[in-house]
Amino acid sequence: VTFAVPAALWGLLAIPCLILLYLLRVRRRDHPVSTILLWQRSAPTLAASRPSRRIERSVLLLLQILATVALVTALARPSIVERGAGGGDVLLVLDLSLSMRARDVAPTRFDRARDEAMEIVAHLRPGQRAGLITAGPRPLVRVTPTEDRDRLVAALRELQPWDASGDVAGAVRLAAAHPLGPGGRIVAWTDGARGPLPALPRVAYRILGSSDDNVGITAFRALRDPRGAEALVRVENFGTRSRRVPLEVTHDGATTYRAVLDLPPGASRTVVFPITAAGRFTARLAVHDILPDDDSATAILDPAPLPSVLVVGPGDPYLENVLRALPVVRAAATRAVDPTTWRSYGVVILDRVDPGPIPPGDYLLIRTVPPNLPVAAAGDVRTPDIASWDRTDPVLQFVDLRGVRILRALQLVPEGGRVLVGGTVPLLWAYEGEGVRALLLPFALQDSDLPMHVAFPLLVANGLGWLGGGALDVRAGETLQIPAGGGTRARVIDPEGHSQLVPATAGMFLLPPFQRAGVYRLTSASGERQIVARIGDPRAGMVRPGPADRAVPSAPGTGDAGPLVTRASLWPWFLLAALGIIMGEWVLATRREGDR
């Protein structure tokens, strides 16, 4: 039995008051007797005059107490909740958000949710079907409604929360779109920590969690810039109490940065500090909260952030000088256009050559338009102006193109991709697709004064980095496509050492979404690359449970054993009982008065 308004049970304190009033009330009527001698001589009779004895013997008081109990219980809105899945199909929706790893519910919110879902599965009636939908970064139907309990249990056992926010609303809507038979319903386990939940018919939410005590690292980057390298750490307090959190950043076991951050409720602090060494950095918060998973993060500053480069073309001294200066793995030059030799290089620079259709790979195209890209050259255009460029794009980071003059350029007609530098004609075009990642510069370097500007080496470095640079930085839950570079398969090794083979599809390695944050390694024929997966989004660390509206309560006295799918209100019966008892008490009292 559960109570919708448990505070009403304080009304039971009226019972002692009732007893006190009963004792204090002068209700004894005088009755003349010849003598009280014999009454006084009766010790048990004297005992009969004790207040406790009066209480024991008073039917009216008993009825009044019973009426009070029934009335107070009715006000507390009791209801009985039956465990089980009801009669129709059941769709189980499990929130796989990072916050479901919170440990305010033992062992974790997610483990509790999974146990309860398994209990629902165990209580399925013969012929009753159940399905499973997960609310990860993208909602996913794991098991369509089936009577196969083993399949459901196996699917439930495989589930693990993501280091990202789950799309609970989307998952519930996906479940609601599923045709449910009569009596069918949807039970969703979530903590409701990120926004309201859709109120849909036949949807019952099981809200898990009781605390909002969490401080987490929401961003950790190691970046290079023209002045050197620096790290950025952002720490956020998701709780409602102020926290004083020690932060420590280590590199190869040595502390490189240490600070104590004061974080008011809901506040965040970002610290930026210079770093000198390259490699893996780990940031840790020395804090005890309910979600330890976001108390540490990893960032990588690659020592050789740029890939190996092959320059195919007549040769350009400016370009060669820049490649010698940049931290590329290796650089080579050739005049022969032989795509079979391009596989062993991360990036191929095609400078004023006609390669024909280019195979999958990463390319920097200089005044060259391969026929298999969605772009065409409609002749030359003279002295095009640079009107604007996308400063937010990583290729143009720190690149200042003001004052750059161009004598002659191809007049590009893009049919896809994106224009990064525009003016009278596109002057830098980027494309990703069908295994090809390409940057197209429609003018020869000697046809402009770009190599004389500081922007040139930055542009080349950024371009090479974007095409096939060092460590990749992705969010948990995101998919990643990496040009295969002629490779046929690659191996992805997750932070815990488990490896997964990924075949090349249309010249691309389609990596599955990264479930956990951490450093992954991708090994292929062109070498090994590190992939840093960060926590999916800053809101993933929000752990405050949502409101319990439309929530399925757990059964008290059953150890919070899980959602109970059917609930019947009992308060009308208690109210009826109270009225009946009051009527009975009134009739009895009236009759006694009549007898007197």
Place this chain on the structure above:
Amino acid sequence: MAGRADSDPAAPTTPLLDPEFLQKLETLGLVSRKRIRGEQRGDRRSVSRGRGVEFSDHRAYQLGDDYRYIDWNVVSRLDRLFVKMFSEEEDLDVSFVLDTSRSMAAGSPSKLMLAKRLAAAIGYIGLVNLDRVGVTACSADAGPRLDRLRGRARVFDLLRFLDGLEPAGETDLLLAMRRHFAGVRRRGLLIVLSDLFDPRGYERALLLARYHRVQTFLIHILADEELTPAVAGDLRLVDVETGRAVEVTVDAEALRAYAQARDAYLSGVERFCLRHGIDYLRTSTSVPVEALVLRWLRQGGLVG
């Protein structure tokens, strides 16, 4: 007798005894277990031998004897003078100590009414048999007292006195007994009619009667509601005499406890009377006075 009482303008308006019952009383007499010396001749054999009608013995004639009592049959046979001895019949001093305290108003009819009827009936028997009858009303307020009456003609005085008694005051048996013995020197028959609800106790009062060596007959009158209280619930029982109260919740268990206390109390009275040679009769207001006198008092040896 009763007819005469009814026709007498001085007779009480509410007759204590009906005529048929009075006719039955005519044939009865009071029985004294002790030979008591009376003051006047009566219908009772005395320890004195003299002018009675019942032959007792012979003795030799002495100078001064009445010639009429010489037994000439013996003289003719023995040739010596012998006179006949007769048992003297003397009157009996019958005294009533009648409890008129307020508690005697209980019952239906009231205990006092039953006590008055009993006193009237017994007193009537005594007066008819030329006994002396006196009544002392017993209450703490020094109730009225009727001096000893003698002869059938004083019946109306007795009835009028009894009829005038009303329940009042507290029970004080000892005071009543002291008042009674202060006015009575002769030993005789003492009949105590009371409910014995004396907060000071009844023992000393009855022991006083034993001290004066009077034959005591205690008629213990109780109302039915005192034997079996017909009450229930939360009550404040108020003593009608003292005004003191006790709060009780009367239920079956309380009534059982009361019954135990009642039985213990009555057993104590019985044992006390047996130990001190006091005749004891307990009755309740539901027993008719005719049955009491004609059956129970005859069995008890008070009347015969």
